[in-house]
Amino acid sequence: MTSPSKILATCRVALADRSYDVRIGQGLLGDAASYFDLPRSRQALIVTNTTVGPLYGAALKAALAGRHDTLHYLELPDGEAYKTSETLGLIYDALLRPACDRKTLIYALGGGVVGDVAGYAAATYMRGVPFVQIPTTLLAQVDSSVGGKTAINHPLGKNMIGAFYQPLRVLCDLDALKTLAPRELSAGLAEVIKYGPIADMAFLAWLEEHMDALVARDPAALAYAVERSCAIKADVVGQDERESALRAILNFGHTFGHAIEAGLGYGQWLHGEAVGCGMIMAAHLSQRLGLIDAGLVDRLTRLCQRAGLPVTLSPALGLTPERMVELMQVDKKTEAGRLNFVLVDGHKARVQAVDADPVLDVIRTCQAQAA
Amino acid sequence: MTSPSKILATCRVALADRSYDVRIGQGLLGDAASYFDLPRSRQALIVTNTTVGPLYGAALKAALAGRHDTLHYLELPDGEAYKTSETLGLIYDALLRPACDRKTLIYALGGGVVGDVAGYAAATYMRGVPFVQIPTTLLAQVDSSVGGKTAINHPLGKNMIGAFYQPLRVLCDLDALKTLAPRELSAGLAEVIKYGPIADMAFLAWLEEHMDALVARDPAALAYAVERSCAIKADVVGQDERESALRAILNFGHTFGHAIEAGLGYGQWLHGEAVGCGMIMAAHLSQRLGLIDAGLVDRLTRLCQRAGLPVTLSPALGLTPERMVELMQVDKKTEAGRLNFVLVDGHKARVQAVDADPVLDVIRTCQAQAA
Ligand SMILES: NC(=O)c1ccc[n+]([C@@H]2O[C@H](COP(=O)([O-])OP(=O)(O)OC[C@H]3O[C@@H](n4cnc5c(N)ncnc54)[C@H](O)[C@@H]3O)[C@@H](O)[C@H]2O)c1
Ligand SMILES: NC(=O)c1ccc[n+]([C@@H]2O[C@H](COP(=O)([O-])OP(=O)(O)OC[C@H]3O[C@@H](n4cnc5c(N)ncnc54)[C@H](O)[C@@H]3O)[C@@H](O)[C@H]2O)c1
Ligand SMILES: [Zn+2]
Ligand SMILES: [Zn+2]
Numbered sequence: 001m002t003s004p005s006k007i008l009a010t011c012r013v014a015l016a017d018r019s020y021d022v023r024i025g026q027g028l029l030g031d032a033a034s035y036f037d038l039p040r041s042r043q044a045l046i047v048t049n050t051t052v053g054p055l056y057g058a059a060l061k062a063a064l065a066g067r068h069d070t071l072h073y074l075e076l077p078d079g080e081a082y083k084t085s086e087t088l089g090l091i092y093d094a095l096l097r098p099a100c101d102r103k104t105l106i107y108a109l110g111g112g113v114v115g116d117v118a119g120y121a122a123a124t125y126m127r128g129v130p131f132v133q134i135p136t137t138l139l140a141q142v143d144s145s146v147g148g149k150t151a152i153n154h155p156l157g158k159n160m161i162g163a164f165y166q167p168l169r170v171l172c173d174l175d176a177l178k179t180l181a182p183r184e185l186s187a188g189l190a191e192v193i194k195y196g197p198i199a200d201m202a203f204l205a206w207l208e209e210h211m212d213a214l215v216a217r218d219p220a221a222l223a224y225a226v227e228r229s230c231a232i233k234a235d236v237v238g239q240d241e242r243e244s245a246l247r248a249i250l251n252f253g254h255t256f257g258h259a260i261e262a263g264l265g266y267g268q269w270l271h272g273e274a275v276g277c278g279m280i281m282a283a284h285l286s287q288r289l290g291l292i293d294a295g296l297v298d299r300l301t302r303l304c305q306r307a308g309l310p311v312t313l314s315p316a317l318g319l320t321p322e323r324m325v326e327l328m329q330v331d332k333k334t335e336a337g338r339l340n341f342v343l344v345d346g347h348k349a350r351v352q353a354v355d356a357d358p359v360l361d362v363i364r365t366c367q368a369q370a371a
Numbered sequence: 372m373t374s375p376s377k378i379l380a381t382c383r384v385a386l387a388d389r390s391y392d393v394r395i396g397q398g399l400l401g402d403a404a405s406y407f408d409l410p411r412s413r414q415a416l417i418v419t420n421t422t423v424g425p426l427y428g429a430a431l432k433a434a435l436a437g438r439h440d441t442l443h444y445l446e447l448p449d450g451e452a453y454k455t456s457e458t459l460g461l462i463y464d465a466l467l468r469p470a471c472d473r474k475t476l477i478y479a480l481g482g483g484v485v486g487d488v489a490g491y492a493a494a495t496y497m498r499g500v501p502f503v504q505i506p507t508t509l510l511a512q513v514d515s516s517v518g519g520k521t522a523i524n525h526p527l528g529k530n531m532i533g534a535f536y537q538p539l540r541v542l543c544d545l546d547a548l549k550t551l552a553p554r555e556l557s558a559g560l561a562e563v564i565k566y567g568p569i570a571d572m573a574f575l576a577w578l579e580e581h582m583d584a585l586v587a588r589d590p591a592a593l594a595y596a597v598e599r600s601c602a603i604k605a606d607v608v609g610q611d612e613r614e615s616a617l618r619a620i621l622n623f624g625h626t627f628g629h630a631i632e633a634g635l636g637y638g639q640w641l642h643g644e645a646v647g648c649g650m651i652m653a654a655h656l657s658q659r660l661g662l663i664d665a666g667l668v669d670r671l672t673r674l675c676q677r678a679g680l681p682v683t684l685s686p687a688l689g690l691t692p693e694r695m696v697e698l699m700q701v702d703k704k705t706e707a708g709r710l711n712f713v714l715v716d717g718h719k720a721r722v723q724a725v726d727a728d729p730v731l732d733v734i735r736t737c738q739a740q741a742a
Contacts, residue, residue: 085456085460089456092525092531092532093527096525096527096528096531097527099701123534124495124532124533124534125531125532126531126532126533127520127521127522127533127534127535127613128534128535128613149498150498151498154463154467156464156467156468157467160463160467160496160497161463161495161496162495162497162498163494163495163498163499163534164498164499242498242499330470
């Protein structure tokens with residue numbers, strides 16, 4: 001009962017004995033061929049949520065029919081609010097009640113929340129069981145499913161508990177993106193756009209040419225955008241798996257973005273929306289420090305607008321520049337006194353400590369443009 | 372305020388970029404020199420428990436004076452019953468409330484329980500912070516602090532949630548063993564004896580010569596026993612960090628031992644006591660399968676007796692051979708139908724699947740000898 005699939009691209013994440021492929025294509029999740037060479041453990045567990053499960057759970061189960069003696073299935077509640085130790089406990093229970101052993105394969109089917117929490121469960125169940133990422137949001141396909149960061153939230157902070165733990169494979173099925181809400185697609189596009197200024201200006205130009213096709217979910221355009229994004233991320237992660245330095249450039253726009261998310265209250269703006277606006281602020285900051293000219297700031301701004309992302313922070317939202325800087329100071333990426341930002345120079349990115357003053361200025365500018 | 376220390380031996384655990392030293396000696400934990408070349412993070416946290424903290428916490432704090440801007444201190448409740456996610460939450464809170472960052476160094480001061488839970492917290496706080504093992508029981512010095520296994524228990528099973536995560540250093544301070552309860556010393560000796568039959572028969576002969584000195588806590592004898600134990604464990608772990616195969620030989624006596632622990636109810640016998648008796652059963656099983664002769668079984672039995680360990684399982688305790696086999700079948704080390712055991716042949720160890728019948732026989736023999 002599986003449909004034929006098309007692999008449109010493959011990216012290798014090169015990490016010695018933890019290397020794996022990201023396969024990008026159509027019909028992948030429902031095709032038995034996608035799983036053919038993965039371990040056939042006695043037991044296996046599909047972890048998904050109450051939104052994605054009803055949409056794609058049956059296709060995945062059909063594709064896996066006969067591979068495992070027992071295939072367990074768990075639907076988590078949907079939402080970032082459930083990326084918690086309680087939800088993690090649901091996964092452990094689903095593994096322990098049927099006495100799943102250390103070879104049990106976990107399939108994470110869903111967006112970044114499912115991928116992060118199921119990946120963390122895989123990292124820690126019996127000190128690690130193998131798992132496969134099947135990301136179903138654009139953000140998860142271009143970012144969270146690749147690179148092995150897994151985590152849950154703690155009441156005192158997002159992603160505070162986690163592990164670096166690589167999957168055996170990532171299957172990016174572009175067909176799954178058809179059912180994604182438009183805001184979620186835009187949020188994913190923010191992380192796609194990010195890869196241009198930090199690593200590949202030619203990709204930025206390509207995005208300018210194909211943004212309308214991407215918003216219209218044209219499979220060929222999506223395939224290329226996912227491929228380039230994963231290739232850039234794989235390259236960075238291959239050089240710095242545990243974020244000792246280089247990997248931090250993937251957080252372009254995120255210092256501002258996290259402060260926006262926290263300041264507006266989690267759930268007001270999507271992560272990708274906050275990152276979109278945060279990238280514009282980070283671009284302004286790069287310009288203010290003489291690294292790029294206004295032309296590049298404008299290009300990024302227009303591109304984010306066309307992707308359906310907010311590019312200004314209306315003062316009416318009640319988040320002051322001072323409060324944002326305060327929030328940045330409690331964020332993990334700050335060092336005593338000065339704040340660390342990913343800045344771009346028109347070719348590549350760097351992490352740099354910056355005083356509060358230019359940061360406040362830049363936020364004020366973005367607020368003035370909204371007013 | 373630190374006393375001069377003596378390093379009596381050092382073992383290297385060779386694991387590429389995760390390599391580290393196990394230092395064995397006297398006065399180590401209270402000597403600033405033991406920490407001299409470790410990272411001086413802004414914040415640090417000592418994790419200990421309510422028994423070990425009052426005994427050695429002050430000496431550790433004095434040795435660390437001035438190394439970190441802030442040195443936090445956390446005493447966990449004492450006991451295996453607290454090796455839980457709730458206790459883990461106490462450590463996360465102690466790290467998150469003062470906003471400890473990803474460079475925060477954790478010092479685990481205590482027996483295997485403190486080392487396992489603090490090590491697991493280190494493995495997962497912000498996807499991993501550095502930590503140092505300062506084991507204060509013999510069992511922790513010769514076994515649990517070396518090799519990077521960390522874990523907590525789950526209501527449905529022991530050590531079910533965990534990670535492979537190596538410390539930066541292990542400091543085995545033999546002076547700390549002076550305050551150890553006699554039963555705890557014996558339990559540690561079980562894991563010491565284990566290394567003989569699985570890897571080094573000359574060490575077994577040495578143990579036969581020096582068992583009285585060990586029970587009397589002679590520092591020179593303890594130093595050699597800890598050194599050989601750590602060297603053998605380091606060698607095995609260096610070849611098979613994640614227990615894909617070889618590392619399993621370290622579980623000699625443990626399939627029987629776990630069934631004894633579970634069958635009598637956790638807390639009745641100490642882990643090391645159950646392992647001691649389990650080793651005798653595993654030796655009987657090796658003999659029954661023609662791998663060793665009765666002489667070696669007798670030698671092991673006498674050695675365990677002199678170490679103060681139980682070598683028979685009295686039927687009066689109410690644990691039947693059938694129940695034990697049942698418990699082994701739900702244990703993680705079993706495969707459908709047959710049971711996996713570590714067997715010895717008088718030179719080295721191997722893992723082998725065995726039918727239930729000889730296993731039942733062997734348990735009956737050990738019960739008959741007790742009656
Ligand atoms: N691990 C990493 O490296 C990394 C990187 C970036 C973000 N993240 C994490 O990812 C999470 C955000 O991921 P996300 O944006 O995918 O959010 P998400 O997982 O919450 O998914 C967004 C929404 O879309 C729904 N959905 C998913 N797939 C769908 C589909 N095909 N059709 C219809 N609806 C679908 C989900 O149920 C959810 O309601 C955050 O928790 C963030 O911390 C992790
Ligand atoms: N990680 C591994 O590879 C590994 C290997 C073997 C065992 N373990 C784990 O180790 C744990 C058992 O360790 P343990 O035997 O050290 O038990 P433990 O940590 O409970 O210590 C035993 C008792 O001795 C006390 N104590 C510790 N040091 C003392 C000292 N110097 N003076 C006086 N009292 C002291 C403790 O407070 C406790 O009451 C189990 O949870 C087991 O699962 C782990
Ligand atoms: Zn992001
Ligand atoms: Zn043991």
